[in-house]
C-alpha cells in the first residue's frame with residue numbers, strides 16, 4: 001500500500017490518518033493553500049502554512065481548529081514526516097512533502113514557477129511520487145514575464161484615465177488581486193477595491209504581508225471619485241449591478257485563459273491580460289523534471305494530454321487522477337455578495 | 342504588417358460598435374490606398390488564393406516545434422483555430438523590421454507558382470520574421486476565416502466617415518465581384534465614370550426577429566404578410582442578357598443552380614429579383630435536407646437536377662427596366678412584382694411568394710401557428726410604406742417564426758468546447774429513452790448562459806463515468822429541453838434521426854431523467870414534420 005492514496009474524500013495518508021486538500025469533511029486536513037477548491041470548510045482539524053492563517057480564518061471561520069507551520073518545518077504524525085515547501089502560487093501556498101520509511105511524496109497543490117513578487121518562489125523538492133496539477137498543460141500556454149504584463153495593465157489604465165473613465169480589472173481576490181495591486185504604477189492614480197478583495201487584503205496585512213495602499217469602494221465615494229482610478233474586483237463582479245456605482249468604466253480581466261483569443265472574446269470584458277497563478281507548459285515540465293520523481297499523478301486540467309506527454313516524452317510513470325480541484329476559474333463566482341470589510 | 346495587425350487587435354479587443362468604427366476610420370485615415378483595398382477585401386472575406394495547404398502548415402509547424410502530431414492536434418482542438426495554434430506554438434521572436442500588409446499579400450500571391458521546397462523555405466522564413474500576433478494575422482491570410490467582427494454595416498459606416506460619403510452607396514459599391522489585386526481604392530469607392538459592373542448585386546435587406554406579438558406594429562392594414570420560406574436567400578439579376586444569382590453570403594452561385602439561367606427567356610432586361618431558392622418537386626416544396634445536397638457543390642449532374650430541382654420563390658423586385666427601385670415603397674414594388682408575374686408564361690423556375698389575406702392580428706396569429714403545414718417556418722411582416730433598406734435594420738421587415746419543436750432529453754456525454762470555451766465542458770450529447778436504454782440522438786452546444794455552462798461543467802467534472810479521449814460519459818441525470826427547427830430521417834445516426842439547428846432551450850431542473858421524452862416521441866415528430 002502506498003503512502004498516499006486517492007479516495008472519495010481526497011488525497012489520503014493511511015499511516016497518519018490525515019487528508020491533504022480533502023473535498024469532504026474529515027478529521028484532519030493538511031491544506032496546501034487557501035483557495036476554495038483546496039481549503040474547504042467542515043474539517044475538525046487543519047494544518048497549513050503560517051501565511052495562510054488569517055485568510056483561512058476569514059474564509060472558513062475564525063474559530064476553526066488550525067495549526068500552522070513554517071516552510072521546511074517538520075511535523076511528524078504517527079511516524080510520517082510532513083513538511084511544507086513554497087509553491088509560488090499565492091501567498092502562503094505550499095507543496096506538502098510526506099516521508100515514511102524512505103517513501104517520499106510531494107503534493108504540489110497549485111503552483112507556478114514564475115516569480116510574482118508576492119509569493120515565496122517555488123522550490124523543486126526531490127521525491128519519488130509527485131502529484132501535479134495540469135491546468136495549463138498544453139504547449140499553447142506560455143506566459144510572459146510579469147513586468148511585461150504589468151506594463152500592459154499600466155498602459156491600459158493610463159488610457160482609461162485619459163478618457164476620463166475608471167479602469168475596472170477582474171482578478172481573483174486572493175493572489176492575483178494582490179499581484180496587480182502591488183505592482184501597478186501607483187503614480188497613475190488611486191487603487192480602489194471591491195469588498196471581497198479588500199477583506200482578503202486586510203487578512204493578508206494582518207498576517208504581516210505588505211500590500212500597497214487600497215481604498216474600499218464604499219458608499220461615501222461617488223462616480224467622480226473613481227474616474228481615472230483603478231478598481232480591483234473579483235471576476236464575478238464584472239458586469240454586475242455593483243459596477244453601476246463606478247460610472248463610465250472600461251473593464252479588463254486577468255487570467256491564463258486570456259492566452260486564447262476565443263476565451264478572450266467570450267469574456268465580455270474590454271481587455272484580457274494573460275496573467276496566471278498556475279504554471280504554464282514550460283513551468284509544468286520544469287517542475288516535474290525538477291523533482292526527479294518516477295511516478296507522476298496528474299490532477300485538474302488537461303490531464304489526459306499532459307499524462308500522455310509525460311509518458312511518451314520523458315518515459316515517466318504518469319497517471320491521470322480524478323480530483324475535485326478546479327484550477328483557474330474556481331473563484332470566478334466568488335465575491336458576488338460580500339459583507340463590508 | 343504592424344498597422345494592420347494593430348487594427349485587427351483593436352477590433353478584437355472591443356465589443357463596442359463605436360470603438361470598432363473609430364479604429365477602422367483611424368486605420369483608413371492613415372494606411373496607404375493600395376493597402377486599404379486589401380484590408381477591405383480581407384475584412385469582407387476575400388483573400389489571395391491559398392498558396393499552400395493547411396496540411397503543409399501543420400506539418401511544417403510540427404517540424405519546427407518538434408511536437409508529436411497527437412499533441413499538436415489536441416492543442417489545435419482546444420484553440421479551435423489553426424492560424425492561432427501555429428502562431429503561438431512557434432518560438433517567440435522580436436521583430437524590428439516592418440513590412441506592410443501589401444508586401445505580405447504579394448508574398449503569398451508570388452508564392453503560388455513556386456516549387457514546394459521553396460514554399461516551405463519562404464513560409465518558415467516569414468514565421469521567423471513576424472511577431473506572434475503578426476504571425477497569427479499572416480497565417481489567417483492563408484487559412485482565411487478572419488472573423489474580425491466587422492459586419493458590412495460597420496465597414497460601410499467607417500468608409501462613409503473616412504470618405505464623407507453616403508453609407509448606402511458605400512455598401513452597394515462593396516458588393517459583388519471585385520478583385521483587390523486589380524481594382525484601386527479610388528475605382529472601388531469613388532469613381533463615378535467607370536461602366537457599372539453588370540453582375541453587381543444590391544446589399545440584402547434583412548429582417549429582425551419579432552420577439553413579441555405583432556400588436557406593437559400598429560394597424561394590420563399597414564402591413565403585408567407572407568410565409569417565411571426555408572431555403573437559401575437569393576438575388577437574381579438579369580442584365581445585358583446575362584443571369585447572375587447571388588446568395589446572402591455575397592457569393593455568386595449561378596453555376597450551382599444552372600437551371601435558373603433559363604430565366605433569361607422569361608424576364609425583361611434590367612430586372613433584379615429578391616427571393617428564396619427552394620427545392621420544388623411534385624407540386625410542392627421539399628425539405629431543406631434536399632437543398633442541402635446542392636449547397637456548395639461546384640458541378641451539378643443531370644441526376645441532381647432531376648432529384649432536386651430548384652425554383653426561386655420571389656418576394657421583391659429591386660430593379661425594374663434598369664431602374665433601382667429600393668427607395669420606392671414596398672406597396673409599389675409589390676405591384677410591379679405582381680404585374681411581372683401576371684405576364685410570365687408558365688414556367689417551373691420562378692414563383693411568386695403570395696401575400697396572406699388577413700384582417701386582424703388574431704387571424705394572423707392563428708395562421709402562423711399553422712405555418713409548418715405550408716412548408717414554411719413562420720411569417721414575414723413587411724411595412725407597406727417601407728423602403729428596401731441595407732443590411733439588418735429595425736422597423737420595416739420582421740420575421741415571425743413559429744415556435745421551435747422541442748423534446749426533453751438527458752445529457753449523456755460531454756466534450757470540452759474549443760475556442761471561446763476551451764476551458765469548459767460545453768459540447769453535449771443528448772439521449773432519449775428507448776425502453777430502458779438511452780439512445781443518443783443529437784449534440785448541442787449553445788443556448789445556455791455562461792453561468793449555466795459553468796454549473797454544467799462542474800457537474801460533468803464530478804460525475805464522469807468514463808473517458809474516451811476528449812469525451813466523457815457522465816451520469817445520466819441532467820435533463821434539457823432541446824429546441825430544433827426541423828427533423829429528418831438519417832442513416833448515419835443510431836437513433837435514425839437528425840435534427841436541424843438543435844440547441845438547448847432550457848435546463849429542466851424540474852424534471853428527473855426518467856421523465857425525458859422517448860424515441861417513439863421523436864418518431865412521431867418525424868412523421869408529422871419530416
Ligand SMILES: [Zn+2]
Pocket residue numbers: 033035038089110
Ligand atoms: Zn489555487
Ligand SMILES: [Zn+2]
Pocket residue numbers: 035037038109110133300325326327328
Ligand atoms: Zn487548484
